[in-house]
Amino acid sequence: MFSNIITETRGEDTMVRYYCTAGNGMESFLVEEVKKKLAARDVHQIPGKVLFSSSATIHRVCDLKAAERLFLLLKQDSPVVMSTHTSPAKTASVLRSRLLGDRRQWLSAVMTWSRLQGELAASRSAVTTSTTHGVREKGRGSERQSDEGKKCRQEFRKRSHSFTAEESDEKRQRGREQIRRHALELEKDDDVKESEEVCATYSKKELEQNVESCSKNMKNMDDLGEDAPLESVENVSFRINCKCSGSLSRCAGAQEVSKVMGAGLSKLLGWKADLKNPKLEISVFLSDDYFLLGIPLTRLPLANRSYIKSTGLRSTIAWAMASLAQIQPGFCVVDPMCGVGTILIEAANEHKAACFLGVDIDDGQLQKADENTAFAELQGRVHLLKASSKALPLPSASVDAVVCDLPFGRKFSTRVNMADNLPLILSEMERVLCVGGTLVVLLSPQLSCLLKKLLSHTHSGPKGNKEGESQTGIKNCLVSSSEQQISQIKSSSSQETLTISSLRHQTTLRVSLGAIDGLIHKYIKTPD
Amino acid sequence: ATEVKVNEVEFNPKFVCRMIPKLEWSTLVQAADQLGHREELPGELVPDYEKNEDFLKKVHRVLLEVEVIEGCLQCPESGREFPISKGIPNMLLNEDEA
Numbered sequence: 001m002f003s004n005i006i007t008e009t010r011g012e013d014t015m016v017r018y019y020c021t022a023g024n025g026m027e028s029f030l031v032e033e034v035k036k037k038l039a040a041r042d043v044h045q046i047p048g049k050v051l052f053s054s055s056a057t058i059h060r061v062c063d064l065k066a067a068e069r070l071f072l073l074l075k076q077d078s079p080v081v082m083s084t085h086t087s088p089a090k091t092a093s094v095l096r097s098r099l100l101g102d103r104r105q106w107l108s109a110v111m112t113w114s115r116l117q118g119e120l121a122a123s124r125s126a127v128t129t130s131t132t133h134g135v136r137e138k139g140r141g142s143e144r145q146s147d148e149g150k151k152c153r154q155e156f157r158k159r160s161h162s163f164t165a166e167e168s169d170e171k172r173q174r175g176r177e178q179i180r181r182h183a184l185e186l187e188k189d190d191d192v193k194e195s196e197e198v199c200a201t202y203s204k205k206e207l208e209q210n211v212e213s214c215s216k217n218m219k220n221m222d223d224l225g226e227d228a229p230l231e232s233v234e235n236v237s238f239r240i241n242c243k244c245s246g247s248l249s250r251c252a253g254a255q256e257v258s259k260v261m262g263a264g265l266s267k268l269l270g271w272k273a274d275l276k277n278p279k280l281e282i283s284v285f286l287s288d289d290y291f292l293l294g295i296p297l298t299r300l301p302l303a304n305r306s307y308i309k310s311t312g313l314r315s316t317i318a319w320a321m322a323s324l325a326q327i328q329p330g331f332c333v334v335d336p337m338c339g340v341g342t343i344l345i346e347a348a349n350e351h352k353a354a355c356f357l358g359v360d361i362d363d364g365q366l367q368k369a370d371e372n373t374a375f376a377e378l379q380g381r382v383h384l385l386k387a388s389s390k391a392l393p394l395p396s397a398s399v400d401a402v403v404c405d406l407p408f409g410r411k412f413s414t415r416v417n418m419a420d421n422l423p424l425i426l427s428e429m430e431r432v433l434c435v436g437g438t439l440v441v442l443l444s445p446q447l448s449c450l451l452k453k454l455l456s457h458t459h460s461g462p463k464g465n466k467e468g469e470s471q472t473g474i475k476n477c478l479v480s481s482s483e484q485q486i487s488q489i490k491s492s493s494s495q496e497t498l499t500i501s502s503l504r505h506q507t508t509l510r511v512s513l514g515a516i517d518g519l520i521h522k523y524i525k526t527p528d
Numbered sequence: 529a530t531e532v533k534v535n536e537v538e539f540n541p542k543f544v545c546r547m548i549p550k551l552e553w554s555t556l557v558q559a560a561d562q563l564g565h566r567e568e569l570p571g572e573l574v575p576d577y578e579k580n581e582d583f584l585k586k587v588h589r590v591l592l593e594v595e596v597i598e599g600c601l602q603c604p605e606s607g608r609e610f611p612i613s614k615g616i617p618n619m620l621l622n623e624d625e626a
Contacts, residue, residue: 329542329543329546330546330547330549330550332550352540352542352543353540353542353543353546354543354546355543355547361620366616367614370614370615370616377537377538379535379537379592379595380535380537380538380588380591380592380593381543381592384615384616385616385617385619386616386617386618386619386620387618387619387620388620388621391621393610393619
């Protein structure tokens with residue numbers, strides 16, 4: 001699907017510059033993704049963000065899996081530099097000159113934003129008008145839906161001339177699935193009452209043809225969410241969301257910057273600040289290295305997937321892990337501790353011709369995984385099994401990839417300690433993998449350390465692990481039939497190297513999981 | 529099996545094609561038979577199945593759409609039965625089996 005990237009028939013002026021926030025460690029995944037899926041140009045990576053330009057449809061952009069939030073880039077430039085001795089008045093003046101700039105730039109950016117919102121809303125309306133059971137219904141049979149959606153879209157086309165979303169039907173077909181999913185995601189924060197209020201506050205002034213047609217469509221769609229295209233770029237209500245870091249935050253706090261920006265914008269464009277229910281949110285990032293101004297394009301982070309009901313691991317990380325596994329069509333992929341199935345679902349949505357097996361020991365988790373699978377409509381390709389990761393009911397060398405988020409020790413089942421079982425779990429993972437197969441695991445820093453030791457060829461007896469949380473470095477676990485933990489502290493290397501020796505380490509990546517960090521390890525099974 | 533469900537799953541020929549070589553055909557047919565959902569599944573793999581959409585659809589049905597909700601899996605070697613509940617087989621081994 002992604003190989004037929006949009007042919008550039010429209011030319012440079014339809015390239016939109018975006019930026020996405022990304023969790024720490026995810027930036028390179030996102031860079032690769034925008035290049036591959038959106039034919040992105042001028043891709044620029046900075047800590048926590050990726051900037052890029054693309055002429056892909058907004059739905060495709062919203063379908064990015066490694067991104068947190070998506071913004072339309074308003075302005076980007078070298079950092080605002082001020083000394084701490086600057087007077088508030090001077091500070092305000094510097095901020096205004098650097099950040100506010102040209103009126104036309106703002107207007108054009110807002111027009112673009114409005115157009116994109118229109119494109120998003122248009123497809124959503126197309127979906128909702130085609131389902132008979134009302135807004136929230138997911139709808140069976142994507143084909144039927146999209147057929148009706150197509151009809152609605154064609155009607156649309158008659159009403160609006162310059163509505164760029166309608167330009168290419170072909171693109172629509174590709175984006176069909178994304179439309180549905182994204183539409184539902186947007187539907188979640190539908191607030192019909194609010195949108196009506198918003199409509200009421202607009203003046204009837206109509207600036208340009210496309211704005212005019214946007215507004216016509218807006219009136220025709222009866223259950224629009226907040227992100228409707230703007231009827232006019234005058235009288236827009238806005239709110240500033242500011243983040244300052246580095247030395248600048250000592251001169252001018254986020255609040256101060258917001259105030260200056262807010263006042264400045266009002267003066268420049270005649271907009272009204274509205275802290276509660278703004279039409280437009282302006283995001284300002286000021287750091288020692290750059291400043292960024294943008295407008296968020298979606299209300300919810302892209303990381304909130306419309307196709308997952310109960311979340312476990314953050315979807316972006318799950319997707320990244322699956323991408324590391326380099327899943328090919330026809331692959332069998334197993335997650336031996338699947339939990340609610342996040343990794344499987346992200347992987348299955350990305351790789352449509354592979355099949356997935358989730359294994360877990362806990363009924364509750366499996367139940368949620370089952371619900372998630374059904375909700376994402378993946379029942380045919382994602383199967384679940386109740387079993388122990390220490391005794392996988394799979395023949396040796398039968399699986400093409402193993403992807404797993406290993407419990408970080410604290411959440412694991414009450415009886416056993418993760419560190420003690422790591423050798424056996426790893427050994428099972430290795431056993432079921434066929435030669436050339438990939439293993440991708442996510443571990444806590446402590447477990448990561450332990451794993452590294454396990455796989456190295458030097459074994460010395462117990463070593464105190466730095467955190468002291470997990471028990472001593474290496475314990476030989478003789479998991480006999482009647483006992484779960486018999487730790488024998490032996491310095492025999494033979495025990496450890498038995499079945500884990502054929503895993504060749506490829507890469508280790510550090511990613512932020514919010515409050516803590518995780519480490520992703522990737523291995524390939526070698527013939528041995 | 530005591531409860532079998534037939535879901536409607538979108539037909540993806542590429543996926544089915546890819547899965548067929550990984551299957552133990554006779555086992556699949558036998559299982560389908562036992563569930564009473566064999567329909568017209570041939571006893572032997574049809575040669576050149578990649579182009580045979582009709583055949584692929586049959587395989588798709590048995591592989592992706594027929595689901596055992598309650599029942600059991602039986603190991604052909606040991607005869608050990610693994611229960612299936614709510615669509616999920618329980619393959620945890622008892623302590624003395626490990």
